[in-house]
Amino acid sequence: MRIDELYVLNPWWREPKSIYTDRYIVAFQHSVFKHYPEKLFLSIQKDKPGIYTIRGPRQIGKTTFLKMYIKNLLESGVKPTNLIFLTCDGIKDRFELGDMLTIYLQTYGSKSNQLNYILVDEVTVIKDWQLTMKYLADLGMFDKSVVILTGSSAYDLKHSSEKLPGRKGQGKDLVYMPITFNEYLENIGIRVEKLSLSDILSLTEDEINKLRLEYGFIKEHFFRYLSTGGFPRVIGEFLEKGTVQESINIYKDFVLGDAEKYIGSRTKVLEILRKLPEIVGQRFSWNSLVDIFSG
Known part of the structure; x- marks a missing residue:
């Protein structure tokens, strides 16, 4: 990546309002289903230095979250050049x-008491990224920064971040998970009465039948959620x-691309996936799977 590309990745340095035309922001605004990860936003202390990691599956919305975080910071009055967004795909x-x-x-x-906000997307693409972050942290370069690192490789991000002991400040390791069924219902405007297990066990047969009648339509939404x-x-x-x-x-x-990256073969992973239905619910030997990779 060339230095001048930083201005392409961070157009708000030149024009703060450009964040509103960012493709991730526009896609979110036009999405039929909008989920605002409020808990994730609240987990990051924007007024105190720290190194945060956010791990989660691909396509869960980590990049969109970062762009929304930038939008919120700009709207709160943070100086545009105090924000930097980097995607590691080009590094x-x-x-x-x-x-x-x-x-x-x-x-x-x-140079003042203002913080810098450093957002690095898909940092796990870079081998040994934690060594760079540790080095910069040890030099004190993050002492006045909120650093947010995202990655799709849960194993890499979790274990690599453990190699930053005592350097995260107020930061923490966060997980961006798929939404729950209750969050799904709330998002489409359906409110369901919450009952504890003891409440459910104390219901009479007539009360249970009444609930079945009132919430029978939920079943359709549940199957959509599962899909x-x-x-x-x-x-x-x-x-x-x-x-x-x-x-x-x-x-x-994504799966086939990772297969080619880590084991050098898409074909072998496809063979594994074809074999899995045959062994589900049955006893099998790991050696039988190894044979596929070594064959």
Whole structure:
């Protein structure tokens, strides 16, 4: 990535209102199903330095979250150049990542008590990224910054962030999970009375039948929820098109792409997936699966 590309990734440095035309913001505003991850926003203390990691599955909305976070900061009066967004898809290695962050902080690092906000998307794409973050943290370059790192590799992000002990400040490790069924219902305007287990067990047969009658329509929504996995983008596609084929194709490409990246073969993973239905619910040997990879 070239230095001048930072201005392309961060157009609000030139024109703060450009955040409103960001494709992720526009897509969110036009989405049939909008989920605002309020708990995630509240988990980040924007007035205290810290290093946060956000891990979650692909297409859950991590990039959209970062863009919405930038929008909120700009609307709250944060100086545009105090914000930087980086996507690691275009960064060669951890050394280039370190150079980009160093140049930014040397150029726009706050000289007052104001904080800088450093948002790095898909950091797990870069091998040994934690070494760069540790190095910069040890130099004190993040002492006046809120750093947010996202990644789709849960194992990498969790275990790599553990190598930053004592350097996160007020930061923490966060998880961006698919929405719950209750959140799904609330989003489409359906409120369901909440009952504890003891309340349910104390209901009479007539009361149970009454609930079945009142909430019978919920079953249809539950099957829709199961079909979409609680992923806002997938839910939006289903509500708009009645199918999730586009999302299925996207995830298929992700899985096969990772297979090629980590084991060097898409074919072997497809063979595993074809074999799984045959062994579900049966005893099997891990060696039988290994044979597929070594065959």
